Amino acid sequence: MVNKRIKKIIKIVIGIAIAVVPFLLLSSIASMGTIDILAVLEFIISPLIIVIILEFAAIIIFIESFLFSKKWRRVLWLASLIIVLSLVTFYIYIPFIPLHLAPNHPDSDWWDNGSVVHILPAVSENRILLKTSFTISLTNPQLNISGEYIPGNMTDTQGYFWYFDAKNLTANTTYQLRLEDSTGKSLCDPWPLSTFPDPNSNPDSLKIVAFTGSGGHDACRTWYGSGQIPLLTRQKLLNRALKTNPDVLVGSGDQIYYDVRYGVTSKLMGDSRRAIAYSGSFDYSKPILGTENENVLKKAVGPQIAYLYGTACRSIPTYFILDDHEYLANDDAIEESSINIQLLLAWINPYVESCITFPPDPFMLEAARTAQRLYLPEFLPDENRPLTLRGTNASDRAKNVSECFGTLRYGNLVEGLMYDVRRYINLTGENGTFIPLDAEQWLIDRANSDNSTYLIHFSPISWGWSAAKWLSWYPDVRVELDGEPALSTNVSKYMWQSGWFDQHNRILNSCSMMENTTPLFVCGDMHTQTAGMIVKSDDLDLSSDPIPSLLTGSLGVDGGGFPSGGIRAIEATPPTDLEVIENLTSYEKAGFVIMNITKENITTNFYGWKYGQDDIEVIDSLTPHFTFVIPSKDGS
Template sequence: MYNRRTILRGGGVAGLGGVLLGGVSWSRAAAAETKAVRAILPSATHDTLAVKVLLERPPSEAPILTIDGRAVAARQMDQDGYAWGFVQDGLKGGTSHELTLSDEFGGSLRTPWRLKTLPPIDSTPEHFRVLFFTCAGGDEGGKPYGYLSVADRQALLDRALSFKPDLAVANGDHIYWDLWTALKYRRDPATRAATEEQYRKIAWINEDIAFDSDTNRKSLNTVIGRQIASIYEDRFASVPLVFVTDDHDYFENDNAGPWGYTFPPRPFIFGLQQRTAAMAYPFALGRPDLGDPYKSGTVEAVKIGKLLEIDLFDCRRGWSIGQDARILFPEAEAWLTGRLRTSQAKQLIHAPSNPFGWSAGKLGEWYADGPSDTSSFQNDKGYWQQGWFDQHQRLAKALSAQKERAAVSISGDMHASSIASISRSADLDLSANAIQAILPGTIGTGTPGFPSTVRGVPPFHAAALEIKDIAKMEERNGFSIVDVFPDRIEVRQFRWRPPEPVEAIATLQPSDTYTIRRTS
């Protein structure tokens, strides 16, 4: 509940993102009208609109959001009052609505804008356009690892939005601020020391004190402000968003060692991810009931009438090891394979956080492939579990077994762009309906952050696969525009990377196009 005590506490803290971030350059509305608002992150279903609003400073009273002139109840999403949520159901599908946002005195916080519900659940639209990308996070001052500048990331997103997508999928790694794996276990001592120096300067999250301490709240707010709010601002105000969670969103990398495994997440880092999601992820409106909210939080379905279903899944929280090792919870796997059998959608896309088709030699992949140098502590592939690939096989079999739909997987995590077709996986013949495996492109990766520089090897196809490249793999920034029709899916990939001039992004043309047709 928002009360005077909360107001006083919030009033004493720095603005969201901290003083080091600098000014905010809004993409759609005038800066004079939005100086108090840091980000607007919407989501939608066929009958519901939802909006997250991040404010620069906690207000004295809740902000007011209206839809078609009617106020929507405000939900305070954090302890201090930086983040507010609004959810309105009972709306008509496929309908555009006018939204306004004002302060408690009625002063406008943004020019009115429009947001549309998804098509009615029983309709079959002739066309729907989806924007896919991954790895938008990373701190702009992120030495020693390096990330693309915020301005460059905004330019990529603005070019993507110029194609007027109906929905956007941001698949994983919205945050890069690893704790144990960056400060204790990975890389050399000098790099770890440099990382600690950076963290202490910008946002020091202290696991040895109370989770809800002032230090930890302020630090998490700063990370959210710098890595999510500063990039998205209000540019997606009229485009529903879906966020998928990946490893770095739990404030760790996918690693293991004598100390154990980073996943499933320990309580502290799970709390960080949950707090970040509450504040700065769009509302997840399509979670199924798997009997346990912890497990249900790893999957989400977006349904576009009877035209398209996108099933998205987090491949980190459900880790297990041993005889029955898995990457996904059994309930999540059963739900995903069940949807492949029962969904009435003309097209169905899997959107896992962990990519099908490629490896970068990392521990937490579906595949056993890894570095040949086993003497290096950086090589933790010996902790990989056979059961993870076994689960991959079950998912691949179910995806390929669809009788009329093409088998399509558009992944997250991998810092690259590519399109390929998987016809065999170990002893599994997929040739009757080969899996169309797509790496959609990364938004935030800087030059030091691509696999070939971080791990010494570019992304490669796993040895267990028979796979044909359709659009060659490139370690470049970019995104994919996916146009869905009843009889086909058309994919356009856009690629860019420094030292190409940032001005070129504004007129960026497709590097590759590919049409995926229904099998019948």
């Protein structure tokens, strides 16, 4: 009798332990905040595989227990219960997975960043615009630029974010810059920054680093390892690109990945449990600045921009084009609501509601404008870009800057054109456009001017390749042909507008008419690298003088973010209505391009690296895997 009581007590104790121990373990992990179970598991096997095995094991063990005696049945039930409680514990642990975030200060051994978190400059021949953020709240900081003092302008409501606008500068001149507080105390070490050459001058060369998709928040990396490359690795890739000593950096969209509310991507990004645990949730009924939404946005965007760039680009003029994810949304046109089984298997709400994400709704627009206001320099004015273009000279920005349309003018060597194709999109069928007609006319006028060696379209959207996404110039959709994914126009693309392709051809035609200037399209959006010559676009015959185009690749793409990955599930190829000679077919690795521009040619070197496939140690010595050479028309 005593033995039976003892056995019963032991069983009760074991049962309590099974129920309580996992939650005690979770509590200790949450309180410590430094144990990354996933990092440990990845050395053994993928966490997703482990979870799937355990899920099936719990079910199988429970079912098979009925084939055994009563004694063994309880043992198997106990084993099944342990597995289930372990999975529940892991599910609760997910929001507490540690993050390893720090700003990028690659030369901290000899340059003191002080209280500065990030510096991103925009430059023209006579003006410098700095966007900055700090670890401390400031009052009336100033920029000392070679002895002249420029007052700061606060861009948040708490004194951590400021811009500095220095005007009436001399072309092709190196200035010494120093950030100071209101008492004149230095906030960081001084550094040099040069203005561009005069637009009518004849510079010999220009080196540009370009990429897309640099955004990504470690809190949006799923527990099973999908999402953008971790911040520390993206910083290494960026720093490798900067070791080539570029004169200019161009980010052609998707500096932010933090989608909310709409589509599948929001469930993996800003609406994920881990992201909410780190940043909080937006209140869509309130403005961003001056409410709790301000801190949510800073936590959501700060690690993606301020931490990625830090002070690494303080002496490099930068250009950043907005694309769909800056508006905290993917370009989705979902006709019917559905249940996504893949999300369910990954413990994510599988219900995906029908939606059309663009044009941006008021919150999306405010989020994009506020993020740009805090972190990214707008486009400085250019004498050949109308101040009447939409998004120009807003009351809450520096004078005459543009939020959406930009110019890189480097003497008479290069004129670069940049444009946001999301903010002003319209859905009016054959009259549909990605950019307003007056902005289109500006692009055409610049082609007609024919007064630089090269005219480069730095586009956040692909020219010459498609992966069947909605907001593309092209009507192609993904189909299966003989069991393989392919592009087709035999099926209509939901909410695609025929006017978009017409606008594409009008702009392309203007570039084909240039006699002395060599055109080039340097494209973002699609997370792959390609290069080739556009020979034909519908009825537009370009065979006598094909137009070169390339995709830069994404600095931070991983896994499902490639065109052939989970969302698109098809490699980038020329669309049905185009004829493209491909010099480089789709190369799916994270990376960037370095463009060496002279009067004779543009030599573009492609760099690629793949997370989980290539050793991280090789980043510092990464070499080009492909070179694309475009001779100038005059050859001088």
